[in-house]
Amino acid sequence: MSDPFEQLRITDDPGAPEPRFVAGLRNRLVAALDAAGLPIVDLPGRSTAMTDSTSATASTAISAATSSEAPATSRLTPYISVSDGVAAIDWYVAVLGAVEHVRYTGDDGRIGHAELSIGGARFMLSSEYPELGVEVVSPTTLGGTPFSMHLEVPDVDAVYERVVADGRSRIGRPPHDEAYGARSFDVIDPFGHRWMIQTPTGAPTIEEIESQMEGYSITTPSPTADDE
Numbered sequence: 001m002s003d004p005f006e007q008l009r010i011t012d013d014p015g016a017p018e019p020r021f022v023a024g025l026r027n028r029l030v031a032a033l034d035a036a037g038l039p040i041v042d043l044p045g046r047s048t049a050m051t052d053s054t055s056a057t058a059s060t061a062i063s064a065a066t067s068s069e070a071p072a073t074s075r076l077t078p079y080i081s082v083s084d085g086v087a088a089i090d091w092y093v094a095v096l097g098a099v100e101h102v103r104y105t106g107d108d109g110r111i112g113h114a115e116l117s118i119g120g121a122r123f124m125l126s127s128e129y130p131e132l133g134v135e136v137v138s139p140t141t142l143g144g145t146p147f148s149m150h151l152e153v154p155d156v157d158a159v160y161e162r163v164v165a166d167g168r169s170r171i172g173r174p175p176h177d178e179a180y181g182a183r184s185f186d187v188i189d190p191f192g193h194r195w196m197i198q199t200p201t202g203a204p205t206i207e208e209i210e211s212q213m214e215g216y217s218i219t220t221p222s223p224t225a226d227d228e
Contacts, residue, residue, distance in 0.1 A: 077123060080149075083192075086105075088190075089114055095162045097119075098116040101116060114126065139193060148186075149195050149196070150198075152199065154199065156197055160175050171187050172194075173186055177201065178198070179204070179209050184198030185198075206218045
């Protein structure tokens with residue numbers, strides 16, 4: 001007769017978590033780290049560096065599950081180059097209300113990499129590195145830029161006042177009301193980058209916007225089954 005307690009014994013076989021659960025857990029952890037402003041460092045070489053062979057096998061299974069089952073995601077982050085990285089960080093913090101998260105300062109005093117955020121919107125910057133063989137140079141060196149950054153803030157007029165008080169930027173249009181439901185102004189900062197800064201003021205219909213913007217027609221994609 002077999003021992004009934006045999007069914008209660010726990011084997012040493014590694015667990016095999018459901019791949020969809022693993023992928024979801026990983027995405028939630030990444031989102032939590034990002035929301036907290038903590039750096040996310042990918043160290044794939046250490047994912048199975050365990051002395052216990054069973055744990056290593058389980059870790060390998062989890063890594064395979066997350067890499068094959070996790071939904072593809074993309075993240076677009078502005079990365080700008082400035083002539084003076086230290087001064088630029090100070091200006092973005094003082095005038096635009098940025099929060100500095102990390103900076104890499106080289107022995108020559110240049111900023112090799114820095115990460116900041118404004119109201120949770122992250123951007124990165126570095127000093128100029130023309131010796132790298134790629135265009136890691138600032139608009140000051142290039143003589144201008146076609147690139148602009150769009151920034152929504154709670155009080156556009158307060159930001160405008162700080163920009164004016166600083167006195168080092170070139171303002172295009174002062175704060176004004178837009179037909180599409182925003183109050184905005186645009187400015188070239190002291191380091192040559194153009195910012196479109198605005199505060200939403202409403203949600204007009206397409207017809208209302210078109211009635212105030214002569215010469216423009218507005219189109220939007222037709223809704224798909226996923227949008228309904």
